[in-house]
Amino acid sequence: MTSLPIRDAIAPLLDALRARGRAVLQAPPGAGKTTVVPLEMLRAGLTPGRILMLEPRRLAARAAAERMAETLGEAPGETVGYRVRGDSRIGKATRIEVVTEGILTRMIQSDAELSGIGAVIFDEFHERSLNADLGLALCLEIADALREDLILLAMSATLDAAPVADLMGGAPVITSEGRNFPVDIRWRDTPLPRGARLEEATARLIEQAVAKTEGGVLVFLPGEGEIRRTQAQLILPKGCTIHPLYGALPFADQRAAISPAATGRKIVLATAIAETSLTIEDVRVVVDAGRARRARFDPGSGMSRLVTERVTRAEATQRAGRAGRVAPGTCYRLWTKGEEGALAAYPPSEIESADLTGLALELALWGARPDDLAFLTPPNPGAYAEAQAVLHMLGALDTQNRITDHGRALAALPLHPRLGHMLTLAGKAAAPLAALLADRDPLSRGAPVDLSLRIEALTDLKRFTDRRPWQVSRAALRRIRDEAKRLSQSAPETPDRAHSLAEMAALAYPDRIGLHRKGDAPRFVLSGGKGAVMDESDPLAAARLIVVTDTDGNPREARIRQAVRISEGEIRALFADRIAWTDLCDWSRRERRVIARQQERLGALPLDDRIWKDAPADAIARAMLDGVRDLGLTLTDAARRFIARVTLLRAAGHDLPDMSEPALMETLEDWLLPHLTGVRTAEEWKRFDPLPALRAMLDWPQMQLLDRLAPAHFTTPLGRKIPIDYSGEHPQIALRLQEMFGQTTHPVIAGTPLRVTLLSPAGRPVQTTMDIPGFWASSYADVRKDMRGRYPRHPWPEDPTVADPTLRAKRRGT
Template sequence: MIVQMTSVGAPRWDRSEGPAPRAPRSILTKKKQDRAGFTAAGVRSIRLGMDRLPIDDVLPQVIAALAKRGRAVLQAPPGAGKTTRVPLAMLEAGLTQGRILMLEPRRLAARAAAERMAETLEEAVGLRVGYRIRGEAKVGRTTRIEVVTEGILTRMIQSDPELSGIGAVIFDEFHERSLNADLGLALCLEVAGALRDDLLLLAMSATLDAGPVAGLMDAPVITSEGRSYPVETRHLARPLDQRARLEQAVAEQVLAALDETSGGVLVFLPGEGEIRRVESALSGRLPKSCVLRPLYGAMPFADQRAAIRPDPTHRKIVLATSIAETSLTIEDVRVVIDAGRARRARFDPGSGMSRLVTERVTRAEATQRAGRAGRVAKGVAYRMWTKGEEGALAAYPPAEIETADLTGLALELAAWGAEASEMPFLTPPNPGALAEAQALLRMLGALDNAGGITAHGKALAALPLHPRLGHMLVKAGRDAAPLAALLAERDPLRGAPADLSLRLEALVDPKAYADRRPWPADRATLSRIRAEAKRLARSAKPAGPLSPAAMVALAYPDRVGLRRKGEAPRFVLSGGKGAVMNEADPLAGQRLIVVTDTDGNPREARIRQAIVLPEAELRGLYAVRITWVDLCEWSRRERRVIARQQECYGALALDDRLWKEAPADAIALAMLDGVRELGFAFSAKAQLFRARVTLARADGMHLPDMSEDALMAGLEEWLLPYLAGIKTADDWKRFDALDALRAMLDWDNMQALDRAVPAHFTTPLGRSIPIDYSGEAPEISLRLQEMFGQKTHPSVGGQPLRVTLLSPAGRPVQTTMDLPGFWATSYEDVRKDMRGRYPRHPWPDDPTQADPTLRAKPRGQ
């Protein structure tokens, strides 16, 4: 079809080395201004491609929704054509005089989309359609559609909150829920709501649950059905053997699929390592008519293009990561083999470390992958799991904001001048993870104590680096650029020891490295690192006199590692976590290192990359943070209070000395932790006192709670003053807490307790005997004859005493809680027995009228 389109010049915005971000959110309260500044540069005819795509059926609805509401959510499956058709349709419709910005989550997809749209317009990239990715840009003054990777939008908004010259923002593949896309949408919604009510916003997705994002945007949902080519799904007959290697099973499935099907084969694997192992497993086993093409994000663009473009001379087998799930069109694919795994970054806020974890795919991902088989004709999708296992798959993958390192997000929010709770996030960030990120930014000097962004923080926000690496580059100067680029990229020395210096050597002097070292270096990765280092160096100040180790310590102040005592190479990190190194690694015996990469295990991370740090350099960098600390603490291992003086950097004790003059109150306070570990061992007298108080409380007296839980909770109040001289578990075992417990009651309470629940019972002879309160009822034991003349049953606290009557030899004769009843009934039988056993003792006929006694009759009577 022939359409007329206005070609408008737009001022080119140079963001590569733009000004440091200001706190722009305050600008949103200013009066809106007229942003029309475009003038028509001419009208020309263009010819759009004649091949019809499924998205064409809903383009009128998309254009109408944007014209009426200014916002829309477009849901269309892979292959519908949304990425390349929608921006051109918006341009054709003349919805805006500003540029149309389309965000892509991956650099390869951004370039491919721009090239395809330019090809449709029969133009070179960089005219009306251009792209901008990290380190590369093809745009000009005539560019109307600009495809960018997601982080670039954030920089644009932070530097120019009004988005001058931008008329529309399209979020492509929004279902991937990248952190930058979530932040970009939140920022755009704020800008559109306060400054730019003319800013058009469109979220496009293949498998998104569209309801929530439509609700957030207050936008209609438009759905395209996509192609109708059927895809046959084939599952495994039985689950994969857990002992079998996934890569070998995938290789066998590839060979089987080649026999059963025709057309290109797309194999989804979790990462580069699995791709290389499947490639190795297929080596020498494929027909000559087949060609293997790896496809992953870290590959050179030329190799990525070779995987994407049709190969008319070979049957192509593409071994790809999730990069091939969306945006990219691999036109000759008719077979998909899904290994059922996805690799995601998981961040542990407790350790401050991220790790890549391999997980089962979600149903949404599996659907999207299978759809790649039906782009050009009928296809087949092999799923390497059983149909029964499919029900256990999660519906959607987690949003990156739920699992990722939030340090960059925290910095962007501070630069914007907003709290996370104030921003329109589709999924709010976890408060705990965000707090950890803010703590790191304060450590780096990017935030002040109130959480506001500092001048240093603004400088970090302007850099295309993680704040850690940005801090290193700003502080150490351009000499740190190679290290920053190296640490931001994947490891170029797979299988080498952990020493970061080896990577730096391979980067700076590759020939010398190759001559001296046995571990091969990935040339493509090193080439990318060198290119990025040059770009970073241009934005950095002159170098400072710092070694590579000191530079790394700037980036990772919380990951300085001190080797623990013992044979195993275990390290405690300055942030408080533990890490372990392979015993055979050359760095295993070093005292101080800086850890730059681990497997992220939250219990004890395994160190994958580190550098030796001389102690003098640590002291030179962080002299103000290294302080002497007086330490009194309970040692669980030694079961005693340890008093030491330590010179500390974070959780590291660089020097450790015995604290000989530790004050008694500090030792007593530390001993409380010992009491919490050891528990109580009350003496008999202390137990008696607690039982009396408990009984009195049950009878309504207002006395302290002396249950073990209550006493443990209040150790500082009642026990601490009595712990002088108590330092060890043995000391505590011998300690009698009676005085400390009695001190919890004032004089009046003690008097009331003695009256209501006395500690002793006074016998008819006037003798004082202890009352046992440990059983169900208070109890006394005494000679039967000592109770002669007692007509009523004794009681305490409103309860009758359990009285155990003893023989003259001290053996129990009767236990009763009704002494008058005993006298009237059982006594006669007891009397007969006692008279026979103890004839010299008095056994009166009527014990209630007899005098109490402990004496025996004189001999001869």
């Protein structure tokens, strides 16, 4: 270890920690920071307390502790020990503890001062896990408020150090240049063809790398399934041994993958577990399939799930560096050099994309809000509010967002709060289901959605495979069984009554209880308000009530991937305190009418549904407002004329309400609601006259003003009232020419001449004018000449100014 590059940075790092108590260390892969820095801090006597180093993965934590112990000539559990989930090597003399990130949170929540801990090292901080971000935020608060002597160090190979240093109060940044050997990067000549299988393409690239290079080969694949399928595709020469390497692999097999090969050439097929602090002996060649698996919030399961994405440039650089740790190496990439420019620079932090329910629970237990702590990336407010809503539903938070006693019990369990809630209420019997729901589906794609099939495979695999045609992942079942045993140890004793599988699932997913909708298609309305659909051929498609434990996450109508049948009696036994009668008066877009019903509901789930015969008129009217918003305004001609009058005077500066269509739609509740009594269908709305409601928008002085300056009618010389149309550029009327005989002045409204359209006896326009006296004196003679022949029985006097107005024809023979 004396020749490791990190040695050059040790002195300035120790000086910075002595002076400031905080630092950020940048060191490339292979520099030795993971195994050298904690020992050098111990030798320097920086703190009388223990040194706690966080690793993102269990294998890395154990490997780092074993390597440091080996350097001291000891076994793990003496000076150097480790604690990971399911395994611990810690003794009374232990001074350096290597732990996985979630363990730090549990230590802090149980002892806010971190008694006995003198320094906390965040290794591989660039991975930006949710636990690491939370752990650093909590440690910074502890150091500022309770422990000025607490030393904090963030270490990484590809981290953008400046923001982290700023977060840590302007901590010094120490950089180790490293001495990685050169790595020859080799890209594909052309992109992978569309539809090409990743495993087959990776296998061919591995075979090419083995044929053209020497030394061990480290292959990066996204997950266990891809590793197994790639291994099945490989055809390698004699002397090559293949070692899978992933987190769920038994530790003995993991150790074999990272140990030197006894004979021949070693090919390690690994997940991202091998990207950083692990040192895998003999590796000279890296084959990168270009995919990474990340934690993302999965709306289908209501928890974080792993998704497969393209690697980022930072990850690709980190992986390639594994080929040059001990000698010059080669890296084969399953993408072209041109495609590399489209890769993102850095992977997203987990806090940006993961489910925040666990984080919200931890902060409630700590008694803080997100903005109370120093997060490098603050949680999204919307996602955080959704997480708090889930905790309210589970009874983990009170109305003030403070943690409840039940919430404290959930925080103590190594589970998502949904599954912890189920385990707490259903007891040890729920441990297998909790482990199953926390893992990936052990049955192959295409298996029925029934959750009981998974439990059957878990409890009696032989009987299951004898009767069922679907493939089962035995590795996943082993993992689930092991996890179920651990969970059973931390679960409370069996409650007063045993819970069925469906009841257990409903405890975890009270918002996913589904009722079959009316109709042929297997569609379900869920108690949380969303909808879900099931394949018509699935055996559960005809079930009336189900609990949905997994969907494809489609926000409009999710497809169900896992569910279990539940009875109404089971629902009522579990949620009697949440079931209540609700009066509903809603507009139905499908039926185009107001529907008034009384429903006994669990959330959005109607367990009983009855017609609300005596629904109040005001409730129906309010529901009809939504109908108006759906159907739009229906205006009679009289209503349109009234609106035009008001709009004319409003434009002239008078204080009158805005009656534009957008304004009327926005204020429906103010002007229309009091007049909607008795209207409940689209047909009734079509016949509704809104004029009285519009007139009621004006008070008495406003109506007087309107009638004076923009009257609704023009009174003809015969005393007949004709509606004035205000919709055009000028107010206008249309009437028979004979009705204007004797009119010697042009009619004026509010100082504006009316546009008058004079009609023939047949009602056809013969002249439009804004000057009646001028028309009599000029054009009338020509009109008279033309009209006398067409309508001889109607009067056409030579001087219309002295003639009597009339609408009658002359008697026959006159």
